[in-house]
Amino acid sequence: SQQGEEDPQALSIQEGENATMNCSYKTSINNLQWYRQNSGRGLVHLILIRSNEREKHSGRLRVTLDTSKKSSSLLITASRAADTASYFCATAARTSNTGKLIFGQGTTLQVKP
């Protein structure tokens, strides 16, 4: 069963604005990852944050993790039309030390030029 829930389900912003997506999960995790998917096909790995980390940056991306609330957020700053895609969070459960990932339902982001 799906573990993650994301909100909003859909987000539409203007180019240059920031986009924030949230993810909640249910069980203890080893890490949480964010992926991007264009046109419903292959996923691209964006960033991984470990359970003992609280914040991580990669270029225009900022991810936070609050294990006490079992939630994470992905912030994309100064958005571009090319950021239009679906974004998924995925967790690696602590009960399984493998890379098996449990995905959220995703947030569809539209960035208008």
Added chain:
Amino acid sequence: GAGVSQSPSNKVTEKGKDVELRCDPISGHTALYWYRQRLGQGLEFLIYFQGNSAPDKSGLPSDRFSAERTGESVSTLTIQRTQQEDSAVYLCASSLTSTYLETQYFGPGTRLLVL
């Protein structure tokens, strides 16, 4: 180097037929994962391989689904007696090892439509 490849890109089949989906992982990656994505949904884990063995098959939805991996390389996901609810995109991913520390690299997926 080449990424993860999958074939076919698209497959249309009739209900009741068997289908085989293929995944070629990145060379040297020992771990291989299969996921399914229904329209508008997130990915559902199906099965993963470490080498040629499958320690976790917990996501396979029924005994109509099976997968194998040979030579620590190519993997095949087989769906027997396909049903309309099997229509989805089937995604394969590989990683250097099967620990949770590794990044998974995804293929483009196979879009399966069962009529």
